[in-house]
Amino acid sequence: MNQNHLNEYVKLIEEQLCEFIPKENVMQEDVIKAMRYSLLAGGKRIRPILVLEFCRICGGDVKAAMPFACAVEMVHTYSLIHDDLPCMDNDDMRRGHPSNHKVFGEDIALLAGDALLTMAFDIMLSDETVKQVGAQRASKAAGILAKAAGVHGMVGGQVIDLMSEGKSISVETLKQMDEYKTGALISAAVSMGCVLGGADNVQIKAAEIYARNIGLAFQIVDDILDVVSNTEILGKPVGSDSQNNKCTYVSLMGFDNAKNAVNKLTEEAVSALDCFGEQAKCLIEFAEKLASRKK
């Protein structure tokens, strides 16, 4: 994706996220601060970018898709806050900053996560949003997100992760876990963009292949970076996966095979977009950018 186009999206997304979270409210001040803290802590904004760009190349209105883009990012952020809690991964750091519960306490972190998940649906289904995109598309897109975030999607992947802890698992199980844990939400973002843009069936199929391939490539790159990057760039300790005895694509496939897999998946993602022609240029660059990222 063209860097300017990408930066423009990120700017719009962050402005909009900032606007959706209420600023002042004496009573609920603490939880709102906690919501803002994690939601506006940077991040690559991959999921909302995918919503907006797929909406655009399918011929939809990017501005009207913004609440849906923000909703996916809210769901992603809630999952990070809950994942970091002591009863889950017990991570003190996230994106180079203390994790939410380290700053606000476990109780507020839990509620901030709950509130972000709930707010995602609130903004997608507000009277204003429904008026903009129509009830049919709004309910369809919100329904896609609900399915992807649930027990047969992201939460399900989290459960598989918990169950696999300390066990040696196969590449296949790892893939399946990631397909639920992170792939489902990336696929949802892409599908939501398609729905909001009024995509036809050929476009939806192509978008799904793109999503599945970049989703898996993204996870493998994460594992590679855990081995080769340095703590400063990554914002978390390097080598933490192997220290935690976690099965990774690198530990299971070997370093070179993992790198080759990323290239192959990215190629498949790119070629899936043939049906979009010139319009897909940005999404092709985006896939390549994700594959070659250093953090």
Added chain:
Amino acid sequence: MNQNHLNEYVKLIEEQLCEFIPKENVMQEDVIKAMRYSLLAGGKRIRPILVLEFCRICGGDVKAAMPFACAVEMVHTYSLIHDDLPCMDNDDMRRGHPSNHKVFGEDIALLAGDALLTMAFDIMLSDETVKQVGAQRASKAAGILAKAAGVHGMVGGQVIDLMSEGKSISVETLKQMDEYKTGALISAAVSMGCVLGGADNVQIKAAEIYARNIGLAFQIVDDILDVVSNTEILGKPVGSDSQNNKCTYVSLMGFDNAKNAVNKLTEEAVSALDCFGEQAKCLIEFAEKLASRKK
């Protein structure tokens, strides 16, 4: 509400809840068990009953409203699971049984709550449901639930509760907290029923007054029962509020004033339903039943 009519609703609601939660899935078995454990642990099913009955008296199709009734109960159940967690109220018991995290562990309990909240939106926005009730009503009803469950509703009330802990608060603050914490969801249930039944503005206004009054009466009765009931009937230790130094309506208003307030609120709830005529008979009995309940 006529006892037979009520029992019929409860039976239908519980059958439907049971059906919505997937039964078998090796990978996510633990979290599904945890979801079922809390969702099917009895409870009064007040919120789903209100969805169904308001839908009916406004002229809607009760069967089509069922996913929305179940969704409200899922949101209610998720909030109980998260409330009981050690980082929140740290309650070992709920409805006479060990609380979710005591049985399944904190990690699974957290995820079961997340999954129930997400599933609520999944079932309201599924293709099947949208086809049944129409996208306009589905998105409107789901949007009402999202707003009521969020930071300006249930979660917000939870935050006020946390912030008030150990402090002496006024009756007004306690009322405000309960309006968010439990009132919002009860009002949402009623409004959703109205939307699904195609209510007019007069009906919606009347239903809102009913909801606000029975919601507050419900909370006051809870506090009264904490003083006068016994552990066996209540399913939790009697007097736990005063032992925990919690401000209650009884401690703030005195016992007799609290009882009088319940009666007054219930009367106001009942008279608000005048515009529904004979049709409101069940809802009138329901309000009276809630006011005179022993657990």
